[in-house]
Structure formats: C-alpha cells, structure tokens
Amino acid sequence: MIDLLPIHETHHADISYRHVGRTDVTRYEKMHVEVFADSGDASVAVAHEIANLIRAKAYQRQKCVLGLATGSSPIRVYDELVRLHREEGLSFANVVTFNLDEYYPMERTSTRSYWYFMHEHLFNHVDIDPQNIHLPDGLVPLQSVYQHCMDYEEEINRHGGLDFQLLGIGRTGHVGFNEPGSNSRSLTRLITLDHLTRVDAAPDFQGLNNVPTRAITMGIDTIRKARRVVLVAWGHKKASIVQEAVEGEKTSVLPASFLQEHDNLTVLLDREACSELRRFKTPWLVGPCQWDEDLTRKAIVWLSSKLEKPILKLTERDYNNNGMSDLLALGNSAYDLNIRMYNKLQHTITGWPGGKPGVDDSQRPERADPARKRVILFSPHPDDDVISMGGTFLRLVDQGHEVHVAYQTSGNIAVSHTDARRFAEFCHEMNLLSGVENAQLDAALEALKHPDQSAEKDPDLVLKIKGLIRRGEAAAGARFCGLPDSQIHFLDMPFYETGKSKKKPLGQADIDLVKELILQVRPHQIYAAGDLADPHGTHKVCLDAIFAALEQLKGDKAIKDTWLWLYRGAWQEWPVHEIEMAVPLSPQEVDKKRQAIFFHQSQKDGVMFQGEDDREFWQRAEQRNRETARRYNQLGLTEYEAIEAFRRWRF
Template sequence: MLPIHTSPKADISYRHVGRTDVTRYEKMHVEVFGESADASIAVANEIADLIRAKAYARQKCVLGLATGSSPIRVYDELVRLHKEEGLSFANVVTFNLDEYFPMERTDSRSYWYFMHEHLFDHVDIDPQNIHLPDGRIDLADVYQHCMDYEHKIEEHGGLDFQLLGIGRTGHVGFNEPGSNSRSLTRLITLDHLTRVDAGPDFQGMNNVPTRAITMGIDTIRKARRVVLVAWGHKKAPIVQTAVEGERTSSVPASFLQDHDNLTVLLDGEASSDLRRFKTPWLVGPCEWDEDRTRKAIVWLSSHVEKPILKLTERDYNNNGMSDLLARDGSAYELNIKMFNQLQHTITGWPGGKPGVDDSQRPERKSPAKKRVILFSPHPDDDVISMGGTFLRLVDQGHEVHVAYQTSGNIAVSNADARRFAEFCQQVNRRAGVENPDLDKTVDLLQNPDPAADTDPLEVRTIKGLIRQGEAIAGARFCGVPDEQIHFLNMPFYESGKNKKFPLSQPDIDLVKDLIKKVEPHQIYAAGDLADPHGTHKVCLDAVFQALDQLEGDDSIKNTWLWLYRGAWQEWPIHEIEMAVPLSPQEVDKKRQAIFFHQSQKDGVMFQGEDNREFWQRAEQRNRETARAYNQLGLTEYEAIEAFRRWRF
C-alpha cells in the first residue's frame, strides 16, 4: 500500500508551509488522506468554522461551490453539521462555479438541481443568497449575464472560500484547456473528454450539452482561500501535472500554483503519481520497506528496459537507489530475491494446489476443495474482470458461488428492453395469454416520457430481468449450477438514476447473509477504488462492512479476501499478489462468457472514454499484464489476471 500522510480529520485550516525535500517538486500545498471521506469531513469542518467565525463577526460568509462527485461527501457533512450540531447557513451567500448551457433548472442533470438536492434543500440558507449561472437564458443575453455574475461577486466583497474539483482535462469549473489565466465568467465549449466523463449522467455522451457557463480562472484565483479536492486513480495523472508541472493554459488548474492560500487534498490513489509517492527514491532518501523495495525494482527494470536479473550496481546507483544497495549488499542479491518474489505470485491454481508445499504460493493448499464466493458489482463484472480465473476455479473442482450485487438495470437501452418485451408479448399472444402489465411496459417503451429523469418501475424491472438472464447464461457457461447463482439486488442501486442511494444496513445484510450461508474459504470482490461514489466502490464497502460485522463469527474464520480490479484498469505489477496465467484457449473461452452479456456488447450505455467493447478491453489488459511480467524476465504467457489479497 502507498505510504499515506494522514492529517487530523477536523483540521485542515493550515496554510502553505515551506517545501521539504519530499515535496520540493510540488508547486502547490498538498495534503494526502488515507480515505476521501476523512478529507471531505476535514473540508466541511473548515467551511463550518469559517461560517461560524463570520457569523460571530456579524458578516456574510461568501462561498464558491463546486459540483460533481468529488464534493458530495463535503455537502453531506455540512448537512449533518446543520441538522445535528446547529450549524446555521443564515449568513451564507453562495456562488456556484458553472452550469451547462442550455439547461433547465428543473432538469435533474442541472447543477441547480444538484446543489439543491445535495445541500440547499437541507439547510437554512436564504434562497436569495443562492447564485448559479443560468442555463435558461437566451444566447444573446449570455455575455451580460456573465458580467452581472462577476459584479454580484464583487458586490459581496469577493469569495471568502472557493471549493474546487479537477477534471481529467485539468479544468477547474469548466475552464477547459486553452483558458486564459485572466479569464472571467463566460460561455465555453466543453472538451470531448469532459463530455465523455459526464456521459453516464446523461445516458450517453451524445446527450451531454456541448457548452457551459463557467467562472473564469481569474475569478477563482481572487478567492481568499481555495481548496481543491480529487479522489481516485483516474485523477492521479492530471493531479501530478497540475501540481508538479509548469503553469500552462493546457492545464488550467496549474494557474493556481501562484495562489498564496491554496490547499490540494487527495486520497491515496489520486496522489499516486506525485513523485514523493511514485518514485520517492528519486526525490530524496527514503525508508526501504518490502513494498517500496518491490515497487522500486519493478520500476527500475522497466525504466532501464532490462529484465530484473540483468540489473547492475550502476543501474541502481544511477537511479537514486544506492542506499538500497548499501543496505542489501549487492545488485545480485536484490535481483534474485525480487525475481523469486514475483515468480511466486504466478499460479495456475487460484484455489490452491493440493498436496504441495504452499509456503511460497499465494493461496493455501487446504482444503483441497474450497467454497468460493465471487462478488460481482454488476451482472457482468465476474466474467469481464476475472473470467479466466472463474473458469479455472470451477474446472479445478471448487464450489463456486457467484453473487451479482446489483441489478444493472440502468445500463440497458430502451431499444433492447423493447425488443425483449415485444418478444414476450408475441409469445403470450400465440399462447392466448393476456398480460396487461407486460402490455403496459411495451407501451411505456414505445412512448417514453421525454421529461422523466428515471425509467418507470415496469421498465426497470424488465431491464433488470435482461441483465439477470445474461448473467445466468454466462455463469452456466462457466459451469456454475443454478443454485449457486445469487442475485442480491442491493437496494442502494435502485434509484433509477446514475446517482444511487446511500449504502445502508439492508445492503450489508444481503452480503452478510450469503457469507454466513456459504462459509467461504475464498471471497473475490471488485477492488476498483477510483470513484468513492461509484457502484464498484459501494459494493466493495458493503463487503468490507459485512466482514467487519462478522468479525469473530465462525463463517469467516478461514476466509481470505482477494480483490480483482474493475473493467478499466489492472493492479500495478508491484501490488499483485496472485497472477493467474491464461492459455490462448482460456482467453477464447473467457471471451465467449463475456459474449453472453449481449445488452452490454453493442451500443453499451456507459462506454467511458474507451470505445472498444468490454471483451476487447479485458483481453488487452490481461495481455499487457502478461507482457509486463515477461519484460521483467519471467515466463511468457498469453494473458494474466491479477489479484491483491486484502487482510481484514
């Protein structure tokens, strides 16, 4: 795991301090928290302290606010502070960063709707003190509206505090690449990547508006205090560029480097590309524990393009690792030790190999036949993310249960749902069966309400059944009996929107009950930690909390938890603890298992920034992992699926 500097939850009211050797490459003040939730609470507490201080001085507190997934937990905590600790917003004036254009305020995708849903409707703020750019105005009036917005901020004495997120293009607000450092509030055209990232909220990127009204860079920089937050590995590359790179209009967030009262708050994954975490041996002296040593040697082998066993003392000395050599004696000894560690992660027996010495193997040999639960957040993550290992576990005689945690119903298009519903309707008619509920569903699919922000329950039900049928077919293909296929249909997912309900005890109980029933020796779960509000992360939290609540229970006394990565990314080589090689035939069989998920194959609803189909992405990722192992000097395989063990 990454070394994380964890600050106190309740206090980030620090200001920029002098750079140390560790942070000398960072041109912004950065603090890293172990969990995004802790960082969010810290931000909320700073805002609350500012509101109270201003109220005590009988002054207005002028806040600049952001939208998107990053600040949601901040707003949740502010609402809690209002309801449980009496924090009043009576003296608060707010100015939001941006709004889509054109956009009706009643639209659930508008930032007006977002802010009221997450904050304004739950606190005692005066509606007259809420200001957002207006996406409803005529194009001819936009310029004057923007100038009026600037004047309103000035009339209130400027922003006391500005909360920011950062987009993967480096935008703050909607100041896309090319924005001038002196820019003010204005209409802007959205970058393609920004629209891709917004696609899930709009049921596809093509539905995302192409323009937005945004505060300018100069408007943001005039705030007396700025806090920028970023969570997850997807933000890591742009965070590194903004924090350590040059000030440039191609990364608008970099213009904040000269702000004298700015703090950047990150979780571990968002900070992972900063030099002090990615290559601390190039920054200065560091402590060489086992994890850092492994990471450094894997990096060195890749950097100098040599297999591990060919690394020399000069390679170590020329790349900031001379103190590691001094500790361990020689490159030869380091190389051999690391080569053996990596080699021992590779196994064709993910459930453990019976009758052999297992002291150097990733999984236990006993019991020879294990009970296994494979938790799949969506109805296709099992075969996409670990289909080869899934097949191997079944083939090697283990009792494999697959548990689909959510229905996945929002990821089915109306066209697919209508095709299935009309097919059922025709079957009924031929059999002389009347089904008014089905007829109603067909009618709803033929004539959808364009103003509705969620599908009707009847439509969501048939979409869920489509995903369920595909999952059953895929699991049967892998050899799992029907009685070992479980659909949890966790309630948090059933909002009908991209934004889900909070995780609650009924969700966790579904996971707990299955674990107690099966008493597994192995659990596999999706370890995608990128988005703290994403379905994979919520489903993983449900597994974690279920295991916490079962602590001491006999059902988990022999349980090991293995994490596979989601469909978008693989574990870094130095973090892999079990690597399961796949033959060409197994890769082909995994592909066939994925093909059963037909609704997710062509015209997938949530494509992301990668236009390839899921099976193509999965194969490429697995082949790249195998290639990375081979480049380190290990055996060449067709493909490899990778796992990390979570010790709970």
C-alpha cells in the same frame, strides 16, 4: 489490513490541516498538497474549515461568500455541512453562494441541472436565504448570455468577492468548466465542453448524445480572486491530471495549473489521487527513503521497467544512477536484491488459484488445503465476474472447487431503451399468441417507444425489464463457466435500486444480504472487485458491503478460514509490484473467457456507460490481461498469453 498504496506521511482529518513551509519531499509540488488515507476524512476536514469560516463571519456580523462546486467530489463535503447544521446548529443565514457553472441550455427544474444538484445536496437541507443563492442561468437567451455573465461577475464583486472557493478537477484539467485553451485572465462566459468532459457526464444523462455541448462557467481569473481556494480530487482517474497540475508548468492546455499562482490554496487528495506525485510514485528520486519490503519491490520493478532490462540483469550502476544507491548502502548487493525480487514475483504466479493439492504451499499464493474449496465470487454488476476474472472463474470450476457467483446489483440502468424495447415487444407478442392481455406491459412498451429524456428515472416496469435482461445474461454466462443454477445468486442490493445514476447510501439491508450468503456458503475464498478509487462508485459500495459483512462476522466460524482476494474492474489492473496472485491464461482460456463475456449482449456495441475507451469490454479485458503478461515477461519471467491478477486483503 495491508495498505494497497503505502502512504509515507500521515495526515489527520481535522480542521488544522493547513501549514506553512515546504519540505524536501514536496519540493517538486507547486501547490500545497495534503493527502488523506480516505476521501471521507478529507471531505469532513473541508466542511469544518467552511463551517469555521461561516461562524467567524457571523461573529463579525458579516456575510460569508462561498464559491461552490458540483460533481461527485464535493458531495461528502455537503453531507457533512448538512450534518453540522442539523446536529450542531451551524446556521447558513449569513451565507451567500455562487456556483461555478451550469450546463447550457439547461432548465433549472431538470434533475441533471446543477441548480437541482445543489438544492438536493445542500440548499434544501439548511437555512440559507434563497435570495443568497446564485447559479448561472442555463436558459438565458443566447443573445443575452454575455450580459448575463458580466452581471454574474458584478454580483460577485458587489458582495466583496469570494471568501472561499471549493473546486474539483476534471480529467481534462478543467476547474469549473474552464476547458483546455482557457485564458488565465478569463471571466464568466459561455464555453464548449471538451469531449472527455461530456463522456464523464454521460452516465448522468443516460448516454453521451444527451449531454449538452456547452456550459456557462466562472473564469480562471474569477476563481483566482477568491481569498481562499481548496481543490479536492479523489480516485485513480484523477491521479495523472493532478500530477500535471501540481508538478507541471503553467499552461492553458491544463487550466488548473494556473492555480499555482494562488497564495492561499490547498489541494486535498486521497491515496489514489496522489499516486502519480513524485513523492509517492518514485520517492527514491525525491530524497532519502525508509526502505521496507513493499517499497523495495516497487522500486526494483520500476527500475527494471524503466531500463527495459530483466530484473536479473540489473547492475549496481543501474541502482546508483536511478536514485537507489541508499538501498545498496544498506548492505544489499544488486545480485542479492535481484534474486530476492525475482523469486518473490515468480512465487506470485500460479495455475492453481484455489491452491494446488498435495504440495508444499509455503511459497504459493494460496493454501493447498482443503483441496476442494468453497468459493464466493462477488460481482458488483452482472458482468464483472467474467470481464475481470473470467479465466480464473473457469479455472476454479474446472479444478473442482465449489464456486458460487453473487451478482450484487441488478445493473438495470446500464441497459438501453432499444434493448429493453426488443425484449418487451417479444413478451408482448408471446402474450398475444397466448391470448394474454397485459396493460402494464403495453404501458412499458409505450414508454420505451417514446422515452421521456427529462424524466428523473425510467418507469418501474421498464427498470424491471432491464434488470431481467441483465439477470438472464449473467445466468447464461455463469452456466457457460460450469455453474449450476443453485450456485448463481442475485442479491439485488437495495442501495442500487434508485433507477438513477445517483444511488442511496450503503445500508444494513445491503450488508445483511452479503452476510447471509457468507453464512450459507462458509467460503474458504472470497473474490471481490477491489476498485477502491471512486468513493461514489458502485464497485466501491459493493466492496464496502463485503468489508462491513466480514467485520460484523468477526469471530464467527463461517469466516474462520476465509481469504479475501481482490480483482480490478475493466478499467485498470493492479501494478505488478502489488500483485500477490497472478493466474496465467492459455490462448484457449482467453478465447473461452471471451465467449463468457459475449453472453452479456446488452453490454456490447455501444453500451450505456462506455467511458472514454470506445473498445468493447472483452477487448479491454484481453488487452489488460495481455499487458500484465507482457510486464511479467519484461521483468524476466516466463512469457504467457495473458495473466489475471489479484491482491489479497487481510482482515
């Protein structure tokens, strides 16, 4: 397989990842950073360090005092601790825990409380004494909050302080809920949540309006007093804030930066979260590089973009003045480098994503033969197909390929009660016209009129209605793109069908659904969402199912001629230097793609999981596609209206 983001250092997922000393490549980093290729391996490493500490303290007949975090980042750590308890006898009898924070106000019985989160992921599965579990109380009366926070501090001190503190980092730079503006000497207290923090929490609360505006959090000084601190961050969404915290100045605008002062701290990152650190983003500015083809391409694209000069106009002085003199010293002239990179980028552009019949394909992204290919377009949610590659979808159909679209999940939790109620009322009125009575539908309507915001999930019939809404929209969009119903597939993968933001782990039943479709179609091309960043995201699980299916089918004739192309979701695009197929779109094709997206009416006008970007999905997609075209044009290539981009995954 090709590494989508080259990691120039190898770190193994064992418990000895700490080391002393700094090297030239890390000299800009003010925290000790370790990078793992996979967040799962990193999580196991953290869990084993915690387990060793617990055992060492037990051997000394001492309590082990742990500071614990919530959120998606530490989930795999807790999974491994539970496994160690069940399979290797790790006891938590000597463990005392203090959690970083809790929403305010928040009942502990609520499925959205951190009390619930910690019991669901850890405490209910190990032998910890309930008396040793401490979390801030989200229901303490407002007039008593200050004293409650001071009592929390005193309880930590009474146990001798924190032996180990596990942290994540929010996109505002918060640790715990210490939002921008937090003082370095702050203690446990009530704070107001930043808007971006609430946006990130919105999926768990079924919408931004339901997210609390306040929380109780340990302070920065409380955290820094821990004898050992490990901060974990996964995914591209954390890359920018990690870079600022690790390489920037200490400032209250970015509270995590205060951890630079801690003398026993390690930051663990995966390949996406480290991507903005200088040693990975621009290693030629850090020190000598081992230049290979991928790094050369990345550097030249960066240089052209930085100087806003087309690649063919770059000079030797440009290379020398920007840390790339050693690339020239390898015997390459600027002229030769420019021509070679320009041609490589030019060869990624094709108006024939399924291959152009009857031509020399040696310099093209796709094969010329067979002229008519069988294609599976996997869409994690019911709208990713048209949002992310709608223009290419239309082009493949128009050019005569046998295209199948497979919607991997129902997407039911992303439909608002308002939309579901509208459809349920329509069905109800139709039933009345037909003289049909339906008590179940009446019950569903009542639930939609008066939704229980504290409920862990919607009633099953409500989820069914929401799923049918997404299914109808997806089918309409695919038909608009020219597909017959026989080539539209709804997999409804079981891992997704929990009715909650938290999903089940990927299982063989999910993989089998993907395998069965591949065996049925025997595709020459597979398109899949390549959002590798979030280890707990639906896109990542859906992609893992495809990877697992292909692995289990290895050697089968059904995939003998299969190529896998990865597209990105609505949130970001492949960097230009990683693009291997760029499909240009005309203004008319951009308009037609927009019309295909418009069939997904439930995902317009204030959708459930909008994210921090308040534009509609079609607007994000168009801006992203136009920006890719602009970047190509800035490098000196042909100007197009828009470009959809793909990266090939070799298996």
